[in-house]
Amino acid sequence: MNWNAITAIYRFEMARTFRTLVQSIISPVLSTSLYFIVFGAAIGSRIEQVEGVSYGAFIVPGLIMLTVLTQSIANASFGIYFPKFIGTIYEHLSAPISFYEIVIGYVGAAATKAFLIGMIILATAHFFVDLTIEHPVWMMAFLVLTCISFALLGFILGIWAQNFEQLQLVPMLVVTPLVFLGGSFYSISMLPPVWQTITLFNPVVYLISGFRWAFFGMADVSLGWSVLAILSFMAACLLTIRWIFRSGYRLRS
DSSP: OOHHHHHHHHHHHHHHHHHTHIIIIIHHHHHHHHHIIIIIIIITTTOOEETTEEHHHHTHHHHHHHHHHHHHHHHHHHHHHHHHHHTTHHHHHHSSOOHHHHHHHHHHHHHHHHHHHHHHHHHHHTTTSOOOOSOHHHHHHHHHHHHHHHHHHHHHHHHHOSSHHHHHHHIIIIIHHHHHTTTSSSOGGGSOHHHHHHHTTOHHHHHHHHHHHHHHSOOSSOHHHHHHHHHHHHHHHHHHHHHHHHHTTTTOO
């Protein structure tokens, strides 16, 4: 394992974050704070509790997931797309490093950024609501796995995209709606039976449910299904990336 190459890619990507601190860190945190104000204050005044948890606290895991998912994808997709756009990706491909090391560097940096944002939002949430975490180890595990998994997805999208508009296509038209419809701001038990069944086909439900269980000990689906869902998604992304580098899809043409 070429740790020098991994460290170089990782440090370069992290340095880009601190050069664009407002866009990378402050902007998503402020956006999430507005969600706390609008949903926690306006809607929370009408919905006092959801399954014994105050509504303001109930939406915290969903808001963290919403931001972490989108930031993981955005950071990883832009990180690998820009070298492809300007042509420096060929330096990586011709260097004596494996595609595993390239992925670890870019995905590791993107996941780190998303994780930091998630932790900042979690700390910010304490200014708005009283919040306790029943299973902190599981909470950290779900957060780390989610950051890595969706950074892998972002890496795939960055290679697939042929222009900057396509970088935003999947996050805006697919991921964000799935998060909003995946129980971020409500429990799926509040839905009619038919819609509860339909919602279970939304993979994001399992991520949010497991993450919320780590906070409050309550979930819409079992913990085992949540863990299986995130691990299966990660495995699928890794296999896709392996195929991309072996076939040269949109890298060597």
